Amino acid sequence: MKAFGKILGLIFLGLLLIIVAAGFALTHLFDPNDYKDEIQQLARDKANLELTLKGDIGWSLFPWLGLELHQATLASPATPEKPFADLDMIGLSVRVLPLLRREVQMSDIRVVGLNLDLQRDEKGKGNWEDIGRPPQSPEGGPENRSAAPTAAPRPTGAEEPARPIKLDIDSLTLSNARIDYSDAKSGRQFSAEGIELTTGAIREGASIPLKLSAFFGTNQPVMRAKTELTANLRFERALKRYQLEDLKLNGEASGEPLKGKTLAFNAQGQLLADLAANVAEWNSLKLSANELRALGDVKLRDLDKTPRLEGGLSIAKLDLRAFLTGLGVELPPMSDATALQKFELVTRLAGSPDSLALEGLNLKLDGSTYTGRIAVADFASRALRIQLKGDKLDLDRYLPPKSKASQDAQSARQAEVKGTVAAASQGTTPLPNAPTQLAWSETPMLPVDPLRKLDLEATLDLGQFSVDKLPMEDVSLKALGKGGLLTLEELRGDLFDGNFTVSAQLDVRPAVPLLKAQKRVNRVPVEKLLQARGQKPPVRGQLDLTADITTSGNSQKAWVDGLNGTASFVLNDGALLDANLEQQLCQGIATLNRKTLSSTRSSAETPFRELKGSLVFNNGVASNQDLRASIPGLSVKGDGAVDLRVLGLDYRLGVVIEGDKSDMPDPACQVNERYVGIEWPLRCRGPLELGAKACRLDKDGMGKVAARLAGDKLSEKLEEKLGDKVSPELKDALKGLFKQ
Structure with missing residues (x-):
């Protein structure tokens, strides 16, 4: 038995040497570059892909099945002269024996100089969409349709599901890559360049460290961003579960919307996508954007239907004015230069692809506190819904200051009034002249264009409310706006121990x-x-x-x-x-x-x-x-x-x-x-x-009074003189004559 085992071992050793020798002979005596035309035709027939191999092909057979391509391009057969992809080099190798067990054990995958140029024409068709489809015959149908063999009927009995291929890759490296996307119909362009991606060992169920960096750009609006992402990737395909652990994303952005300003951003947290449960989560969210600091959790449900957003968000105390200015936002002029400097927010999030609501809102702004709900009911129409309760609001702080022309007009009128007041004493001076100076500003008061687009439903209750320096209390407001017609259904409250009620309608159409x-x-x-x-x-x-x-x-x-x-x-x-x-x-x-x-x-x-x-x-x-x-x-x-x-x-x-x-x-x-x-x-x-x-x-009126009094006095004298000497009718006529 001992001799038999020794002989069996020698046989296996001999077979192994033969296989190694055969692999050596194949890789040294067989040159795949001699078969470029056949390889390109095979890609054309099987994948409907126009493959052009400009560089050399390197390969190995055993124990690694290795392949290395240089200077290759990919194009659609419809436009072979316009490749949508090209690369400088791709190198990968796979262990041969594990393939027999449906296991993919690979060494490092290296991709250098990959460029993707993806384009949609004016009809919305992409230059990559024909890849993988059967090639078309001149008549427009698939070639050799009549010659295609009829697929054998599949057995009706229950079949075991195919066992997924097990991945085991030492690392993946993508360097100096670029992606360009353009849409001829909309004119939009997007680019990602300088893409660098490195990973650790890629094994299912294990933590895979990865690092990605790139420069992004768009043309509508013109924007540029530099980003870097680090995380640990974990995936379990059988459970349809994918995680990014210890995610850190940071970068800088600039462009037209920022108007010359730069936005520095950073995001951290734990990301999970559970496709079996149709749930995606971002837990332990930490977000910063220039001066802004926020914490929260975000969850998406019903990914297979209409996704629903849930979560919470907390924004730390912030100088909102400086933050918005740093984003290139031009704030309207306000009477109080310190307005918007104190801002805090805590809220729950709820939303859909078309809407977003801040529920259970607790907002602190410039010493005032507001609770309630603010929502955009529809992003497309910018439908705004507001239900808030607040302790106080001084609206005068946020309204525009008086313009110089208005101040000059007011000063001129005040000077006129002052002179008139100085001249008016206890009634001994002449009647004052009527004023002539205008008392009101010609500065536009309403943002007409935004109001024409406004879709608003708002209710607001305030303990204290001040506008035009009028201190109101227990104010309740309900307003609607749609299609340029704004209705103040009710504004009521207390004012100086009294009360008021106002309703109004503004038509900016x-x-x-x-x-x-x-x-x-x-x-x-x-x-x-x-x-x-x-x-x-x-x-x-x-x-x-x-x-x-x-x-x-x-x-x-x-x-x-x-x-x-x-x-x-x-x-x-x-x-x-x-x-x-x-x-x-x-x-x-x-x-x-x-x-x-x-x-x-x-x-x-x-x-x-x-x-x-x-x-x-x-x-x-x-x-x-x-x-x-x-x-x-x-x-x-x-x-x-x-x-x-x-x-x-x-x-x-x-x-x-x-x-x-x-x-x-x-x-x-x-x-x-x-x-x-x-x-x-x-x-x-x-x-x-x-x-x-x-x-x-009134001097003219006093003359009439004097005349009447004089007439009365004459009437008295007539009464004394005439006595009963004349008839009553004659006396009345004489008295009336002197009273005219």
């Missing part, structure tokens, strides 16, 4: 935007409204207002110039400030009494119980024909107009007074029976800021 609004204000202190706008109030009191107005344009001036509509108002428990109408009226009574006032009134205001009326707006001028006021000791009625374009007033008032009812009345201001029921005329004209200071006795 025409060339000139159209605006209409309905307002209701209840018991809002009017003096605080004016003080909040930096104006000195001429009046105080609780304002009730109802208005229905329309206008057009895109600036304050245009809105005021085009203002039309109606309004009604009531001002309760108020007073005319910095003005004493009683003093002026006493002066008038003293004049008629031909006396001089012994003292002046020290009060700096004229109180009233009620001031009410209605307004009709016509191209920026508010007309009022039914002004009524109830003042202790006085009753007032009037008519006139307020020119909102220059904030000027022009009114005629009729005042019926009872005279000086104080404990120590001024004799010159006492009203005798002749003055009872007399309507004393006042004329008010000048800047709106003057209030009652703009009012003076």
